[in-house]
Amino acid sequence: MRKLLILCAALLASAGPALAQGAIGANYNEHFEDVDYRDLEKADAKWVRIFLPMPQVDRAGAAEHGAVKTILEARARGYKTILTLKYPYNRVAFPKFGSAEYDKQIARTDAVLPLVMGKVDMLVIGNEPFIESRKEDWNDNFNAFYEGLAQRVIAYRTAHCPGACKTRLYMGALNHMERPAWQTKATERWLAFVKATPDIDGVNIHPHMRAIEESKPFLDYILPRMRPEQTFIVTEFSLVWWWQANMEKPVPAAFADKYGAPRTAQNWQIIKAALETPFPKAQWDDFLAQSPWFESRKHYLANQMKRFRDTGRLAVATYGFKQGSSMSAEWGPKKVPWLLNSVFAPATVRKNADGSAAANYAWIDDFEALQKK
Numbered sequence: 001m002r003k004l005l006i007l008c009a010a011l012l013a014s015a016g017p018a019l020a021q022g023a024i025g026a027n028y029n030e031h032f033e034d035v036d037y038r039d040l041e042k043a044d045a046k047w048v049r050i051f052l053p054m055p056q057v058d059r060a061g062a063a064e065h066g067a068v069k070t071i072l073e074a075r076a077r078g079y080k081t082i083l084t085l086k087y088p089y090n091r092v093a094f095p096k097f098g099s100a101e102y103d104k105q106i107a108r109t110d111a112v113l114p115l116v117m118g119k120v121d122m123l124v125i126g127n128e129p130f131i132e133s134r135k136e137d138w139n140d141n142f143n144a145f146y147e148g149l150a151q152r153v154i155a156y157r158t159a160h161c162p163g164a165c166k167t168r169l170y171m172g173a174l175n176h177m178e179r180p181a182w183q184t185k186a187t188e189r190w191l192a193f194v195k196a197t198p199d200i201d202g203v204n205i206h207p208h209m210r211a212i213e214e215s216k217p218f219l220d221y222i223l224p225r226m227r228p229e230q231t232f233i234v235t236e237f238s239l240v241w242w243w244q245a246n247m248e249k250p251v252p253a254a255f256a257d258k259y260g261a262p263r264t265a266q267n268w269q270i271i272k273a274a275l276e277t278p279f280p281k282a283q284w285d286d287f288l289a290q291s292p293w294f295e296s297r298k299h300y301l302a303n304q305m306k307r308f309r310d311t312g313r314l315a316v317a318t319y320g321f322k323q324g325s326s327m328s329a330e331w332g333p334k335k336v337p338w339l340l341n342s343v344f345a346p347a348t349v350r351k352n353a354d355g356s357a358a359a360n361y362a363w364i365d366d367f368e369a370l371q372k373k
Helices: 002-019 037-042 054-060 066-076 100-116 140-160 185-196 212-225 240-245 253-259 267-276 281-289 300-309 361-371
Strands: 023-027 047-053 080-086 122-125 168-175 202-206 231-234 314-320
Touching (some): 023 080, 023 361, 047 054, 066 080, 080 168, 080 314, 122 140, 168 185, 185 212, 202 212, 253 281, 267 281, 281 361
Parallel strands (some): 023 047, 047 080, 122 168, 168 202, 202 231, 231 314
């Protein structure tokens, strides 16, 4: 008996470090169509993350959905994979746990699980649950809804992928933990469920910020509320709100003079011009490199990964990998400039001679270097 207890303790002690790989990979969000293995190879990426909007499963079936097909193709090509199940209710009242609408989400989940369980490396239950719901719905019913989905996934894994199943389970991402108003009874219960559920490996966070320092409240909030062996994943993170704060400021004068733009032009207008007629790579690089608000943060990716890794609890982080169609749609001064996060910039930069996407100078070298650490 004593030997058995020692063995169990050793296994538990090793669970955290085994999962805390500190890896960095490529996030595509819903844009599965943007996966180009040439990009992944150039960046030496090993992980691919995609999310699946669950209502779309009804259209042609889970097996035919591009997100499912692409994540399985990436897995077949040897990549490690993360699939996030997204349940959006940000524009309607949140459904009651056990209601007909809840049953619809259970049915959609049931349709996906046989296709991905034991194949993807990580399955995330919920994308951004608190953003994808209304604040007035952050109550016990909200938690019960997601806890019920999680228990359904756990039961399926137990029945169909017993033992050391390849697919690890995480609860979907917490947002805005730097804001006290987002640290609520619902987030407390969210993490209490994660901590109390042995089959859940940890929690996901999405720190989109104005400054790197704002990532600390996320870590300070989640780490003490999980079991010591549990880890966290970060499937989205960026300085997007800092980029946005600079969109309506004047373009660098040196850039304007070199490329014939009005000195009164604002940054968002230069990006608009690049979206309408993609710039040569040198011109796009000049625009960003001559902009102090961007150039001063060109090593954000490396600096942020160090903060995550220093906890010893990071399993995987995935960073915005490619400018997707939703990033440029209806572009204007108030558009959130997600496209500035991207490692590859096909929307704003002319393609390479072979038709592949050009890389953003600020991110590609650090992204590749982080693969080796």
